[in-house]
Amino acid sequence: QESVATPKRNIQLSNIVEECANGRRVSRVLELTPKKTQPDRAADDEPITPKRRGRPPSIAREQPVVLVDEEPKTPKRRGRPSSAGPSLSTPKSASKMKLIRSGAIKPNIHSRDAPVEDGANDLAIARERLHVSSIPTSLPCREKEFDEIYNFLESKIYDGCGGCMYVSGVPGTGKTATTTAVIRSLQQLSDDEEIPKFDYIEINGMRLTEPRQAYVHIYRQLTGKTLAWEQAYNLLDKRFTTKAPRRVTTVLLVDELDILCNRRQDVVYNLLNWPTLSTAQLIVVTIANTMDLPERLLMGKIASRLGLTRLTFQPYNFKQLQEIVMARLTGTSAFNSDAVQLVARKVAAVSGDARRALDICRRATELADDQSQKTNQEVTVSMVHVQQALAEMIASAKVQTIRSCSLMEQLFLQAVTAEVTRTGIEECNFLGVYAQFEALAAFSGITVPNTGRAMAICARLGASRLLICETGRNDIYQKILLNVSTDDVHYALQASKLL
Amino acid sequence: MHRRTRLSLRSSIVHDKENEHEEQTTPRKRRSKLPVNVIEDETDEEVVPSPKKSARKSRGRPSLPLPKPIVESEDAEQADTSWQEGSASELVGKLPEREKEYDQLVTFVENVLDKGGSGSLYISGPPGTGKTATLQRILNHGPFVGKLRPVYINCTSIKSVGSIYKKISEALGLKVTGGTEKVYQGAIEAYLQRKHKTVMLVLDEVDQLSSSKQTILYSIFEWPSRATARLILIGIANALDLTDRLLTRLKARCDLKPHVIQFLPYTKQQIVTILKSCLEATDSLARFPEPALALLAAKVASTSGDIRRALFIARRLTEGVKKEDRKNGTTTPTAVTTVSMGQVMAVLNQVYGGAQTLSQDLDEGFPLQQKILICSLMLVLKHGKNKDITVGKLHDVYRSICVKRNLHAVDQTEFINLCSLGKKEPRMHRVYLQWDEEEVSAALNDKQLINSIMDDVSCLGK
Numbered sequence: 001q002e003s004v005a006t007p008k009r010n011i012q013l014s015n016i017v018e019e020c021a022n023g024r025r026v027s028r029v030l031e032l033t034p035k036k037t038q039p040d041r042a043a044d045d046e047p048i049t050p051k052r053r054g055r056p057p058s059i060a061r062e063q064p065v066v067l068v069d070e071e072p073k074t075p076k077r078r079g080r081p082s083s084a085g086p087s088l089s090t091p092k093s094a095s096k097m098k099l100i101r102s103g104a105i106k107p108n109i110h111s112r113d114a115p116v117e118d119g120a121n122d123l124a125i126a127r128e129r130l131h132v133s134s135i136p137t138s139l140p141c142r143e144k145e146f147d148e149i150y151n152f153l154e155s156k157i158y159d160g161c162g163g164c165m166y167v168s169g170v171p172g173t174g175k176t177a178t179t180t181a182v183i184r185s186l187q188q189l190s191d192d193e194e195i196p197k198f199d200y201i202e203i204n205g206m207r208l209t210e211p212r213q214a215y216v217h218i219y220r221q222l223t224g225k226t227l228a229w230e231q232a233y234n235l236l237d238k239r240f241t242t243k244a245p246r247r248v249t250t251v252l253l254v255d256e257l258d259i260l261c262n263r264r265q266d267v268v269y270n271l272l273n274w275p276t277l278s279t280a281q282l283i284v285v286t287i288a289n290t291m292d293l294p295e296r297l298l299m300g301k302i303a304s305r306l307g308l309t310r311l312t313f314q315p316y317n318f319k320q321l322q323e324i325v326m327a328r329l330t331g332t333s334a335f336n337s338d339a340v341q342l343v344a345r346k347v348a349a350v351s352g353d354a355r356r357a358l359d360i361c362r363r364a365t366e367l368a369d370d371q372s373q374k375t376n377q378e379v380t381v382s383m384v385h386v387q388q389a390l391a392e393m394i395a396s397a398k399v400q401t402i403r404s405c406s407l408m409e410q411l412f413l414q415a416v417t418a419e420v421t422r423t424g425i426e427e428c429n430f431l432g433v434y435a436q437f438e439a440l441a442a443f444s445g446i447t448v449p450n451t452g453r454a455m456a457i458c459a460r461l462g463a464s465r466l467l468i469c470e471t472g473r474n475d476i477y478q479k480i481l482l483n484v485s486t487d488d489v490h491y492a493l494q495a496s497k498l499l
Numbered sequence: 500m501h502r503r504t505r506l507s508l509r510s511s512i513v514h515d516k517e518n519e520h521e522e523q524t525t526p527r528k529r530r531s532k533l534p535v536n537v538i539e540d541e542t543d544e545e546v547v548p549s550p551k552k553s554a555r556k557s558r559g560r561p562s563l564p565l566p567k568p569i570v571e572s573e574d575a576e577q578a579d580t581s582w583q584e585g586s587a588s589e590l591v592g593k594l595p596e597r598e599k600e601y602d603q604l605v606t607f608v609e610n611v612l613d614k615g616g617s618g619s620l621y622i623s624g625p626p627g628t629g630k631t632a633t634l635q636r637i638l639n640h641g642p643f644v645g646k647l648r649p650v651y652i653n654c655t656s657i658k659s660v661g662s663i664y665k666k667i668s669e670a671l672g673l674k675v676t677g678g679t680e681k682v683y684q685g686a687i688e689a690y691l692q693r694k695h696k697t698v699m700l701v702l703d704e705v706d707q708l709s710s711s712k713q714t715i716l717y718s719i720f721e722w723p724s725r726a727t728a729r730l731i732l733i734g735i736a737n738a739l740d741l742t743d744r745l746l747t748r749l750k751a752r753c754d755l756k757p758h759v760i761q762f763l764p765y766t767k768q769q770i771v772t773i774l775k776s777c778l779e780a781t782d783s784l785a786r787f788p789e790p791a792l793a794l795l796a797a798k799v800a801s802t803s804g805d806i807r808r809a810l811f812i813a814r815r816l817t818e819g820v821k822k823e824d825r826k827n828g829t830t831t832p833t834a835v836t837t838v839s840m841g842q843v844m845a846v847l848n849q850v851y852g853g854a855q856t857l858s859q860d861l862d863e864g865f866p867l868q869q870k871i872l873i874c875s876l877m878l879v880l881k882h883g884k885n886k887d888i889t890v891g892k893l894h895d896v897y898r899s900i901c902v903k904r905n906l907h908a909v910d911q912t913e914f915i916n917l918c919s920l921g922k923k924e925p926r927m928h929r930v931y932l933q934w935d936e937e938e939v940s941a942a943l944n945d946k947q948l949i950n951s952i953m954d955d956v957s958c959l960g961k
Contacts, residue, residue: 151822266707269704273655301626301737304627304807305807307811308812308850309811350866350868350909350916351866351917398911426892482891484911485894485895485898487898
């Protein structure tokens, strides 16, 4: 059987092969051709066992049968077509893994049969352009920073010597986008042979399982082979410490530098020590969020090697945010300019994050799109939609949650606020709260739940993070802290009959 | 981690003798079976030799990382020519302003060589004072080349503390059967017992080897006291008192105690001399007037005395001059533009002027809500009695301020993002102010706002 209905989402390095080493091309149907030497291996790769296929899943769920010769597996859902022909797990055959590690096979994912058709109206175009992932060709409002990074890299590549640079700024201020744009333009120049050639490598601290995997990633991008980190480090060290004629400059971009700092800080030390050697010709650009990271986190010897080329990206102000959004919307008349200004002002007052502004605009277009589909007429994005989107994004969920709590939970919250106002301390223990709870319940003529029930109520409120409470083991002596401000509680409970 | 007592030391020596006996028999037989394929071509990266083989291949002098090139501070037109000539070799020839320490080191090593004994040495000093560069010179010192066997190991490059033995034995080219830490250690100690050339073992960044019981450091620093060791051990680190602090038990025996040499931070005059010698090497001294150099050196010497910084700033200045050259189109050497004092001041302020740049940055793009947050924090600090402030408390104050000013107050979750804290219990988290109040008020630069909020004691409530 072949499944044609749903596109599969699993990524397989092995079954889909662009170019095998022996030149054989594997078709799209995912016919796993078993090796003649290992016929039993291919059979093992079948994810389901023939024994259990006929059995209805309910029985399997009630009485899980553990067979000795195989590990127990959850029964397959019936709705899914059974994969008798193609196997859906990555084969563990050693030769395949070898090919993957040596870089002969390239990873590939399923593609659609045909591209998705999209109605080409103004709103759809605007929505596509406002997506965070679509980076414009030129970044507005970042010309100064662009020039600074460009000058640094160009002079270093031209001189053929190494160096370090540290770029910092709060999230969403265009650090990585600017740096990659600089490197793109430099690569263009080196293709035109105006400046010397250079290799470009990038690693991201958040994509590594542990700091030392950085060596593996760097080596893989240099040669295409995957090795263990120790081997990769030794080879890199040899490469950078020995003299070689005709060595080209290497530009290394290290994103999220603070993740690479472990206790010994050996990875950061090595990455910043190589540029100081005359043989390496390595230029390292590091990116992080905090301005004073080298002084706060790194050892003295590493901060000394990092040097003093620092660049700080400031948060965007509202004019710049407006310019960024308008630059993306050139040529479409989907947006009201006042609406853009409102978004820019709101975001600039809080954080100055460009991603946030783009997301809010995108949400506003979606809301306008819904309205246009309902009414069947063209709608431009106006202040109303933006207000709605802002309310969704910067909504206070806590008040809503308190309003939708059960009566007893609301009463309990009130009891906590009363206890806080009585004692004047933010932290109160369960005993005092329960006393208030009893009093409040007596006022409203409700029978009081016993302490066990009240603790269950308290635990529920703690799970939804309206309260912060200790574990229930301390029983009546556990500490309780209100996680919302007292005004919020009063405001939310005004409508209820309790007050 | 195994603990080494004296008893185990003795037993391990006995064990080493056995090892020695074994080494004469088994490994040879084994080697006859294993053909060692020596790869001549260094640049061929297709063949990936395992670390062991590559270590075995490089017999003789280890390839040492060369120190920071002198090219750092010359202007780039000459840089690319002299860089091709390889100015690093000239640097090995002489290091200005480190002659005294160099002579000390040479006499120390010569003494040890004359006696045919061994000695240990510990070199300390803040980063960027030329410790590694000086040792590179010692390793390449002419008279020593025939008599010594240099081994240079940077301790940041090892996987874990215990694998240092493996690294040393690989550097010495020992053949080791087995793979445990103890076996490698035994092999090294056996090698020291046999007849060999004097080994000069340089451990850079030696503070990386410290562990809970310091077994490794102790065992390494004990080697020179052995009868036939003939080992010169040199440790390099930043801390002045590393040997006293970590290796207290070495004080008990005088022959174990390492000789200590300190590298002091560079003074102003020394930095000037170094920069001058760098610039003379490329005949670009005309670009730097004397007072500009003096100003630069004074600033660097007063803060850290780190030569890396001085070279870096000088380089930055020359790059700036070069850019101006390009603008004016003057490439003739007669009309060179010199570095002006103004430029030096500007660069120094960029690098060292924390508060000034901070205030410049902050009044440009500083979101309003963040301003209010900092103001409310200062208000609480000024009038509140206890100095530890939770986020929840701060948020309440902030809300009341916002209500008074008719501003839209942000929600608590948003507020925590503003504080950019990532703790488990956000409302209980403490907030501290990292700067001075004067600095903040200078930075906020919005005097009216600050004054109105600072006088607003009523917002504190309760």
